[in-house]
Amino acid sequence: MSYRWDFGPVVANAPLLLQGLENTLKVTAVALACGLALGLGFALLRLSPRRWLSWPAGFVIEVFRTTPPLVQLFWFFFALPLIAGIEMTPFLAAAVTFSIQSSAFFAEVFRGGIVSIERGQWEAAYAIGMSRRQTLNRIVLPQAVKRMIPAFLERASELMKTTTLVATIAYADLLFEANDIAQKTFRPLETFTVAALIYFVVITAFSLIARAMERRLAVSGESTVH
Amino acid sequence: MKWDFASVFSNSDALLAGLIGTVRIFAICLVLGMSLGLVVGLGRYARARWLNWPSTAFVEFFRNTPVLVQILWFYFALPILAPFEISPLAAAALGISLNSAAFSAEIYRGGIQSIERGQWDGARAIGMGYGQAMRRIILPQAIKRMLPALTNRAIEIFKMSTLASAVAYVELLQQGKLIASLNYNPIEAYTTVAVIFFLLLWPMVQLTYVMERRLRRDE
Numbered sequence: 001m002s003y004r005w006d007f008g009p010v011v012a013n014a015p016l017l018l019q020g021l022e023n024t025l026k027v028t029a030v031a032l033a034c035g036l037a038l039g040l041g042f043a044l045l046r047l048s049p050r051r052w053l054s055w056p057a058g059f060v061i062e063v064f065r066t067t068p069p070l071v072q073l074f075w076f077f078f079a080l081p082l083i084a085g086i087e088m089t090p091f092l093a094a095a096v097t098f099s100i101q102s103s104a105f106f107a108e109v110f111r112g113g114i115v116s117i118e119r120g121q122w123e124a125a126y127a128i129g130m131s132r133r134q135t136l137n138r139i140v141l142p143q144a145v146k147r148m149i150p151a152f153l154e155r156a157s158e159l160m161k162t163t164t165l166v167a168t169i170a171y172a173d174l175l176f177e178a179n180d181i182a183q184k185t186f187r188p189l190e191t192f193t194v195a196a197l198i199y200f201v202v203i204t205a206f207s208l209i210a211r212a213m214e215r216r217l218a219v220s221g222e223s224t225v226h
Numbered sequence: 227m228k229w230d231f232a233s234v235f236s237n238s239d240a241l242l243a244g245l246i247g248t249v250r251i252f253a254i255c256l257v258l259g260m261s262l263g264l265v266v267g268l269g270r271y272a273r274a275r276w277l278n279w280p281s282t283a284f285v286e287f288f289r290n291t292p293v294l295v296q297i298l299w300f301y302f303a304l305p306i307l308a309p310f311e312i313s314p315l316a317a318a319a320l321g322i323s324l325n326s327a328a329f330s331a332e333i334y335r336g337g338i339q340s341i342e343r344g345q346w347d348g349a350r351a352i353g354m355g356y357g358q359a360m361r362r363i364i365l366p367q368a369i370k371r372m373l374p375a376l377t378n379r380a381i382e383i384f385k386m387s388t389l390a391s392a393v394a395y396v397e398l399l400q401q402g403k404l405i406a407s408l409n410y411n412p413i414e415a416y417t418t419v420a421v422i423f424f425l426l427l428w429p430m431v432q433l434t435y436v437m438e439r440r441l442r443r444d445e
Contacts (some may be wrong), residue, residue, distance in 0.1 A: 003306060066427045068385035071399055071420050078412035161292040168294075168392055175295055188302035196295050201288040 001196045009185035011196050013177075021176030021198060027091065027161045027173065028166045032099035035159070036152075038099060039106025044136075046111055057107075064104035070165050090171035094163065102159050109151045113144035149217060153210035155204050164199075174198060233409045234418045237401075245400030246424070251387045251397060256380055259326025261303045266327055267334025268360075281331065288328035294389050299322035301393045318390035326383050333375045337368035370444075374437040381430050383422075398422060 010017075022221065045057035077093035080086075117140045125135035167176035178195035182188035234241075236276050288296070301317035349359035391400035402419035406412040419421030 043286050047364045062428070062431070063424060066381075066431050067420050067423045068388040070388040071390070071402075071416070071423055073415040074399065074403070075420055079407065155289075164292040164294040165389075175292070175298070178295075179298065182302060189306045192299040192303040193297070196291050196299055199291045199295055200287060204286065205289065216271070 001060050003189075005190060006187065007190050007194070008189045010181065010190045013181045013185070016177045016181060017174065017195070017198065020172060020174035021202070023171065024160070024163055024173040024175075027094050027098065027163050027166060027171070028156075030095045031102055031159055031163070032156055033108050034095070034099035038103035042103055042107035042111050043110035043114065045105060047114060047224075051164030060100075061104045061107050064101050065108070069097070069101055069162050070168065072101055073165055075168060090166060090169045093169060094166040094171050098159060098163060101162075102155060103157075105155050106152070109155065110144070112151075113148040114140055116147060117144050148215065150210065150214045152211065153206075155208050157210065158205060160206070161199075228413060229414060231414050231418065233411045234405060237405045239423070240401045240405055241398070241418070243396060244398040247375060247390075247395065247397040247400075248384075248387050250392055251315060251319055251322070251395065252313075252384050255322040255383050255387070257327060258319070258323035259379070259383060260330055260376065262327035262361070263325065263330030264334050267329035267338070270331055270335045271338050285328045285331050288325050289332075291435045293321055293325045293386055296325060296393060297389055297393060314390065314393040314395035318387075318392050318395050322386050322389070323382060325386070329382075330376060330379050333372050333379065334368075336375075337372035338364055340371055341368050371441065374434050374441060377430065377434045377437060381434070382426055384427060384430070386424075 012015075042061055044059050045053050046061065048054045068175045071091065073093065076097045077088055081088040085098045114136075121139055121143070122135055130138070130171075163173060166173050167179060170176065174195060178191050182191040185191065266281045266284055269277045270285060272278050272281075296414045297318050297320075300320045301312060301314065304317070305312050338360075345363055345367065346359060354362070387397055388399040390397050391403065398419055402415045408414035409415070420422065
């Protein structure tokens, strides 16, 4: 092959790539934080004995788990602003979409974790006079969350990969910047290769940390849920 | 505001073309991803270093990079190295298939590992070689345990097929985009696309729930 690789133009644009990486991490962090909080809410609603609470929560979870994330993103970016009459920026659309989308997955993780705690824990708490909320906060969740950590970490790295979709609505994430640089410098091979490597390094580092945490949990003798 | 779905349904030809495109890329990636996944999964399970090491590298690389990056790499970067044109379908199918192969490889490996040692010993005792034992004894039992996870993968592939729109391959979302821009009706167009995906995927998701429950009951 006679093609001559030249990473010079990519290196010259490194600040743009770093800026893109920062934006990727920003949208991931926002969606992760909101998704976790919202996910716990959805899980509690879904576990509620009241049908009018559990049924709609279940429906929202199913819809966001079942439809493709890119369709959701386009809907929030192009359709929602017209319905709600609001201004929509690419960042806001991405943050809202991925928060709700990941909350649907987190909700199932929370639910699995809460359900995995034995009935006896609830009964013992009730027996010493705790309310449902007290039992949940002080007895069930602290035990459940520990079992859920591996599943959370796995979702978090899924989330970072999913955020690349924001490049399609022109949010300046790592992939968008790479595409931009590739077009400006006519060096798509080098640019996309470097972008893929950056993602690989960041996501691999993340999953190594996740695996180490999992191992520590396994050592402490806790079973985990997925 | 008034919802007007008539402007979407008058373009049902375009939606149908999109649906066909979605099903086509789904079918290609399902077959390629699952079969390549089996090969890589067997490589991961193998003890020989020259099989195990490349399979592991493949799995790690494709699991730890985003699919959209892979698709754009195949579309924009590969043609520079390869002496041939790469169509949007080929680029998207390559990205999604390789990614799915990496994920399903881990499912195959987990399934094969879950089969008890005694099954291997039994097969060997009646004179079967590695290939025969794998094909006739181990895989048929393992597949049963892997089925829910593999069906989940199929659902993921279906959802990932929308990423092909990023390289302008004609599939459902791409057609929704087209209809929205021609008729200025993004609300109706994207809602319709979302509903179609939901209606297609919902039965598959329910199927995985049923399979998971049955598996748990059986074991």
